[in-house]
Amino acid sequence: MHRPKSTLEQWRILQAVVDFGGYAQAADHLSKSQSSLNHAVAKLQSQLGIQLLEVKGRKAYLTEQGEVLLRRSRHLTQTVNELEQLASNLEQGWEPxxxxxxxxxxxxxxxxxxxxxxxxxxxxxxxxxxxxxxxxxxxxxxxxxxxxxxxxxxxxxxxxxxxCDLEFHLVCHRDHPLAQMGELEDDRELAQHLQIVIKDTGVNPTQEIGWLKAEQRWTVSNFHEAKVILSKGIGFCWVPEHLIQDEIQSGQLVRLKMKGASTRRIxxxxxxxxxxxxxxxxxxxxxxxxxxxxxxxxxxxx
Missing domain, CATH: 3.40.190.10 (Periplasmic binding protein-like II)
Structure with a gap:
């Protein structure tokens, strides 16, 4: 079984030395002695057989190899931090x-x-x-x-x-025969045309909501599919107002008018x-x- 040569603490110390610009500054931030940080980084370099830092004056600089390994080490320590935070969250009942x-x-x-x-x-x-x-x-x-x-x-x-309240409108394409009829007297005229219906996702549907009296119906999974069909001049559908604002404004779809039943609200x-x-x-x-x-x-x- 492979045993790591380095520890997370060593990598965290290296990151602090780089982030704070030197051993003295990192020691103040970590509340550790400067000598312990020097020893940790020196041991890390010895264990890896690579020079990670070089000191110029009072400041420590990364070598090219050090830059590559430091970048990867940040992912490692971040992952561990997130793992520890997740454990803490689970202990407190925070849902994963x-x-x-x-x-x-x-x-x-x-x-x-x-x-x-x-x-x-x-x-x-x-x-x-x-x-x-x-x-x-x-x-x-x-x-x-x-x-x-x-x-x-x-x-x-x-x-x-x-x-919130949502308003549904009875709509069809501007070229559909229903759009040319003006105000419909009752739903008998609707019943003669194809209705587009959104599929109930229930395993055992026990209720039907809305007007479903058309002799012919096409059932689709969502309103995007319904709008595609409507755009071809096929059928009519009850659609939430916020989903057809652009099509109504452009004139592609029109609201059908029927005495007492042009809109419905949920x-x-x-x-x-x-x-x-x-x-x-x-x-x-x-x-x-x-x-x-x-x-x-x-x-x-x-």
Whole structure:
């Protein structure tokens, strides 16, 4: 079994001597004697058989070989520091990873803003964001498979913090026959055309939300795919307003008008499935997600 010739402490001392410009300065910073630092570096050079430092006047300079090895040593000591910090975090209950369920319609920009603020305080916590739709979100909550969940209609018995309202618009391409009809009298005219539907991610869907009366439907995984189909002049779809602003502004997509049913609105909420066992990282991220929404509302109990 190979035994290392050097120690982490020796490399840390070498780094300090270089970073602070000499043995005396490094000794003050490390609260060690200058002679002990001289001895540590001399022993390191002897063990490696390479000169790492050369002293000119009162200052120590790296040799070419020393520059290469010092650079690699910084990665090594940083990794050890991170390992020790991780051990400390785990001891304090700080979660090494978090899983977030995001209802597909929730603006990713808002979640990214919260995650960006979380990053400097994350202590290396790994984040997984799972895009879900309707029953898929509820199933992950009920089965305790996620740490945080942004959902539309939370399962019964779970406390939900309201985040925001989202408005859906009934849209189609400007060249689609529906776009030429003006205001629709009722949904019977819609039912004769192809509807684009977003697939529920639930394993066992128990509820259907929204208008699903079209005789022909195409089901896709996300709104990006739905918009690609719509751009070809095919079908109609209910799409969140924030996802079609550019297409509406450019005139590529048009909002369909139907008496009493041109738009629909849903409330998105934040759920912590295991509130009693929630860790500090999850609590911090929860607060940062809530902070993205300025309106103060009371928690909902469903």
């Amino acid at each position: 990873s978090l899983i977030i369920a995001r209802e597909l319609v929730y603006p990713m920009e808002l979640l990214t803003n919260a995650l960006a603020t979380f990053l400097p305080e994350s202590r290396g916590t790994r984040i997984t964001v799972v895009d879900t739709v309707i029953n898929g979100t509820s199933e992950l909550i009920v089965n305790n498979q996620v740490d945080l969940a942004i959902c539309g209609v939370p399962p019964k018995g779970y406390i939900a913090e309201p985040l 409330v998105l909420t934040l759920v912590v499935p295991q509130r009693d066992n929630q860790g500090p990282a999850s609590k911090l991220l929860e607060s940062l997600i809530l902070a993205q929404h300025t309106e103060a509302t009371e928690p909902l109990l469903v």
